[in-house]
Amino acid sequence: MKVALFQVKSYEGVEEKIREGIEAMGGISQFAKKGDKVLLKPNLLGFYRPERGITTHPSIVKAVARIVRECGATPIIADSPGMGISYTQCSLKKLYEVCGITMIEEAVLNYDTRTSKLGHFEIIRPVIDCNLIINIPKLKTHALTVLTGAVKNLYGLIPGLSKLSYHLTHRDTESFSRLLFELLEVIEKPQLAIVDGIIGMDGDGPMDGNLRNVGVIIISDTPILADLIALKIVGIPCSLLPGHKKRQDLLKSAELFGDPLSRLILKEPFILPKSIPSCEWLSFLKPLLTATPVIRKDCNGCGTCVNVCLQGAIRLEQGRASIEDRLCIRCYCCQESCPNQAIALKRSILYRFILRITKTRYYRIFEKIYHLTRFPINPFWGKVEDFKGRLWERLRCLRR
Ligand code: SF4
Ligand code: SF4
Known part of the structure; x- marks a missing residue:
């Protein structure tokens, strides 16, 4: 298991470091060969321009696509956006345009909206058809899972609104983390993780946090390892992510390449989201301890959050959303889906x-x-x- 990490201050010239990192893993030919289909899975959470720092930067996806092309394989960019956006050709077209993905001529953009079954998961079709997955997450905090890195990024392989139903059955950090690792195991395809940590996000991520100049690229042949290293860099204790904590011994057997880890660790660690990681068997404490979603003045009554909340806790009243706290299970899907960032988290x-x-x-x-x-x-x-x-x-x- 290998990890390559590099200090990279800006997106210009990032390709050189990605090449160096992939070489350290044994070269792209170790993972893909001529004629293969390679799924590039960036984090395209929603209709956000790259400068917002919410989605994977297109320069990184472009660099990876070029490297894959050179070995004769076909890079296919695919993702299913976050809550509230359906998995249709129309929304994918808008997503690629807004996120700057259409400028990547080296890759094929996925418009196939068929889905397949993988274990109990419904999954987007390119996962089944590809020979390799290159997982390209954005380094951010997350209200429910604490960090969104390589493991969490795979959740975007579940199409559109199907993602929502899992929040009803996996309500706390612990069981949701178990779900993510189940998904990772069921995929059974070779994977390479390339974490976009040049501009990261802390605080109330994944979309309402603060941009941070982390200045790193992490490349690994093991997605969990990429996350474990990312946690060290941003100063989030592994114990807050139950699934990662169980596997933290992987770090002992990791071979590190590139810049020394100690040089990349942030002097000011990431601010955590206001939510608190919850535990399934102490769920009765959840309403007392965890942060509550609250509607800000900026709400324009678009209704996206109403459709996203499967608990039926949100209603539109006089052109604004209103949350009935009694029904809220603190899944934070509404906060993640609001296109106007009009849902904040308030500590209890x-x-x-x-x-x-x-x-x-x-x-x-x-x-x-x-x-x-x-x-x-x-x-x-x-x-x-x-x-x-x-x-x-x-x-x-x-x-x-
Ligand atoms: S809170 Fe956000 S998603 Fe909900 S109605 Fe208001 S603007 Fe729309
Ligand atoms: S109102 Fe509560 S239950 Fe509904 S989506 Fe938001 S956090 Fe989840």
């Missing part, structure tokens, strides 16, 4: 209280409780210990 009173304490000397009391309590290891108390550890990491992150 209890969370704000805890946050305030973490900034005072009473924080030391928490620290003492944490270090003095050790729950006996058995299946139940092991979970308590695990959750406690995660909350503790979270508190430590709030202090910075």
Whole structure:
């Protein structure tokens, strides 16, 4: 398992580093040969121009397409946009135009909107037809999964509105993370991950956060490894991502190439989203602790969020959206889908209280409780210990 990382300050000249990284993996011929179909999967979350920093930058996708072409394979760019956008030829056309993908002459743009079954997942057709997937995520925070990197980017292979139904069955960070790893396993195609971390996003990602000049490109033959390295660079504890935490030992066997990791680690770590990673067996605490979606003044009543919320928690009232908190399961699909970024996350009173304490000397009391309590290891108390550890990491992150 290999990872190549490079400091890259701007999108100009990024191709050279991508070539160097792929060479470190053994060269593109290790992954694709003449006549193969190679699926390039950028993060095209919605109709956003590249300068917004929400979608994978087209310069990176173009560079990858050119490298794939050179080995005689056909690069096919495909993605299904985020919540609220249906998977139709019409929306794909608009998506490619707005995201700057149409300028990539080296690749074929996917307009085949047929879907197939892969395990229990409905999946877009190019996944079935391709020989290799090059996963090109954007490095961002995410309200539900904490980070959106290579593993989360695969969720875009589930077509359009089908994505929504999984939020009803996988409501918390833990079970949603399990779902993502199930998807990763079921795909069973060789993969190469190339993370666009030149401009990243922290705070309330994946679309309402702050742009950050992270200045890195991460290339790996193992998507989880690319994410684990990304977490180190942006200073997010792995313990906040349950699926990644279970696999963090992969780092020990990773071969690193390129610039030293220590040089790329951000001095100011990423600000976490206001939501809190939730745990399925303590779901009763969720309404008390997690952030609530709230409608801002900018809402123009377009109704996208109403269609996205399968809980029926959002209604339009006097030309504006309104959320019924009692019905909300904190899946944050509405926040991700609002085209006007008119849905913000608001921390709960209890969370704000805890946050305030973490900034005072009473924080030391928490620290003492944490270090003095050790729950006996058995299946139940092991979970308590695990959750406690995660909350503790979270508190430590709030202090910075
Ligand atoms: S909150 Fe956003 S998605 Fe919902 S109606 Fe308002 S503008 Fe549209
Ligand atoms: S209102 Fe609540 S349940 Fe509905 S989409 Fe938003 S976060 Fe999910």
